[in-house]
Amino acid sequence: MKHKVEIFYAILSETASPEENFQFQELMKQKDDLFLFNQIKKIWDEAREVKNFRSYDAKRAFYALSRKVEHKNQMKRRYLLVAASGIAAGIILMIGLFGLMGLPQMNQQQASVVFETETGNRSVIVLPDSSKVWLNAKTQIRYDADFGNTNRNVYLSGEGFFEVTHSSKPFIVNINDFKIQVYGTKFNVSAYPDDQLISTCLEEGKISIKRQGTKELFVEPGQLIDYNKQSLVFSLNTVNPEDYSGWRANKMYMNNEPLQNLAKKLERKYNISITFSPEKLGDEIHYSGIFSNESAEEVLDAIAIASGLEYTKNGNAYTVRSR
Amino acid sequence: MQNEPTDFQLLSAINTGDYNAFRVLFERYYSPLCNFAFRFLKDDYIAEDIVQEVFTKIWEDRRVIKVTESVRSYLYMAVKNKSLNKIKSESVRQEHTNRFSEIENIQVDAFVLEQEEFRNYLFQCIEKLPPRCKEVFTKSRFEEMKQEKIATSLNISLKTVKAQVGKALRLIRSCLQISYPEYL
Numbered sequence: 001m002k003h004k005v006e007i008f009y010a011i012l013s014e015t016a017s018p019e020e021n022f023q024f025q026e027l028m029k030q031k032d033d034l035f036l037f038n039q040i041k042k043i044w045d046e047a048r049e050v051k052n053f054r055s056y057d058a059k060r061a062f063y064a065l066s067r068k069v070e071h072k073n074q075m076k077r078r079y080l081l082v083a084a085s086g087i088a089a090g091i092i093l094m095i096g097l098f099g100l101m102g103l104p105q106m107n108q109q110q111a112s113v114v115f116e117t118e119t120g121n122r123s124v125i126v127l128p129d130s131s132k133v134w135l136n137a138k139t140q141i142r143y144d145a146d147f148g149n150t151n152r153n154v155y156l157s158g159e160g161f162f163e164v165t166h167s168s169k170p171f172i173v174n175i176n177d178f179k180i181q182v183y184g185t186k187f188n189v190s191a192y193p194d195d196q197l198i199s200t201c202l203e204e205g206k207i208s209i210k211r212q213g214t215k216e217l218f219v220e221p222g223q224l225i226d227y228n229k230q231s232l233v234f235s236l237n238t239v240n241p242e243d244y245s246g247w248r249a250n251k252m253y254m255n256n257e258p259l260q261n262l263a264k265k266l267e268r269k270y271n272i273s274i275t276f277s278p279e280k281l282g283d284e285i286h287y288s289g290i291f292s293n294e295s296a297e298e299v300l301d302a303i304a305i306a307s308g309l310e311y312t313k314n315g316n317a318y319t320v321r322s323r
Numbered sequence: 324m325q326n327e328p329t330d331f332q333l334l335s336a337i338n339t340g341d342y343n344a345f346r347v348l349f350e351r352y353y354s355p356l357c358n359f360a361f362r363f364l365k366d367d368y369i370a371e372d373i374v375q376e377v378f379t380k381i382w383e384d385r386r387v388i389k390v391t392e393s394v395r396s397y398l399y400m401a402v403k404n405k406s407l408n409k410i411k412s413e414s415v416r417q418e419h420t421n422r423f424s425e426i427e428n429i430q431v432d433a434f435v436l437e438q439e440e441f442r443n444y445l446f447q448c449i450e451k452l453p454p455r456c457k458e459v460f461t462k463s464r465f466e467e468m469k470q471e472k473i474a475t476s477l478n479i480s481l482k483t484v485k486a487q488v489g490k491a492l493r494l495i496r497s498c499l500q501i502s503y504p505e506y507l
Contacts, residue, residue, distance in 0.1 A: 005496075006489035013463070013488075015470060039506070043495050044438050044440075046445055047464040052361060053446040056371060058353035064344055069382060166369055183368055206368060 004235035008040045114142045134161040159190040177212040204251040259285045270296040277321040331395035355443045356402050362425050363406040377401045448498035460491035471476045
């Protein structure tokens with residue numbers, strides 16, 4: 001005799017033979033079997049409803065959330081120097097000493113918008129869809145004028161960190177014959193033309209990488225995908241994604257802080273001494289911006305020009321005064 | 324035997340700023356809520372986003388948050404509302420417009436909550452099936468394949484298909500009896 005559940009299955013799937021039908025009718029006269037049937041039927045019916053269920057990784061998500069909570073707290077304390085240019089294509093946020101170390105160059109050709117950073121300069125742009133891109137030095141990013149309307153295609157040469165907003169339109173980073181398709185996420189791409197590797201590191205979310213003629217490769221958070229342009233080989237490593245986007249905040253980061261603070265940082269970093277004349281100057285003038293690998297004098301030059309100061313040098317001792 | 328803290332105990336701890344309690348509550352409900360949100364949003368990434376937003380808000384409001392009814396219905400309600408707002412505000416709206424009113428009509432009442440809970444346990448029990456058994460069962464239920472087609476696609480006999488689905492149903496039932504006794 002078949003197991004009862006198999007008879008129930010035949011009934012539920014409407015494949016029961018006359019014999020099975022008969023057996024089923026007999027079983028339904030028993031209270032216990034009727035009860036069992038109802039349980040099985042509930043499993044059968046509801047199983048279809050869990051078709052799209054999956055296990056979401058709560059531990060990973062909690063880690064991400066913790067970082068967001070932390071980040072929010074930090075954001076309350078600091079905000080970025082923001083310069084907004086009224087450009088139809090979008091708002092540009094620039095961090096850094098624009099005008100001194102070079103504005104990201106924006107050219108509006110007929111059909112596309114281009115941002116470029118020069119050596120030693122970084123910036124952040126906000127695309128028309130509110131996605132943010134941090135550009136490392138010597139990087140160019142271009143997007144079509146109809147970005148956001150019909151597509152979200154950007155073309156990258158150099159290194160960028162992307163924080164992409166969610167939308168039904170796919171966001172695609174094009175690097176020659178390479179496409180990185182984005183599903184709402186944070187990741188870093190390094191694709192300098194003179195480098196041998198194209199490195200993509202995912203911090204959060206979902207992306208896929210596809211080279212023309214190959215299969216789409218999905219990347220998980222914390223994975224670093226290197227593509228060797230010479231050997232045409234992909235390699236995959238698990239890394240701390242922050243190591244790959246650390247350049248963004250590298251490293252001297254000023255938010256409306258008195259010059260005195262900057263002076264201290266410079267003193268520590270370059271083993272020099274800086275005095276202000278008069279002394280209160282150091283507290284009176286506030287400054288916002290990011291410095292990275294500039295020399296001490298480059299930084300001082302930048303500040304001098306921006307704040308109407310001048311400095312004199314005696315060995316390793318610098319004195320800053322009003323002009 | 325150590326009992327798991329109740330939702331209510333966790334929330335009280337959260338009220339006092341207990342981040343670990345917050346984590347426990349999060350891990351307890353994260354996956355079920357994401358699956359619930361997915362029903363509305365049809366996008367797992369947005370679903371996760373929404374659920375994380377709900378929890379972020381709880382943490383931010385931890386000092387003032389008061390839940391009079393069950394924590395569970397509060398969470399499901401919040402996820403539903405946030406999902407609706409998302410659909411309203413997003414450019415994905417057009418795709419969703421038809422579903423919008425349909426979703427709006429879903430009441431987060433005791434029945435829906437219980438159904439959702441059942442489905443989560445059911446899903447977990449299906450996940451635990453032996454591989455072959457699971458494969459036959461999901462082809463039958465998720466892909467709605469006919470017995471003959473399953474048999475051909477897996478190169479097994481019709482009899483084996485029947486036996487495997489029968490076995491799956493029995494195993495799921497026992498699994499539910501253990502993990503979710505309310506099912507009885």
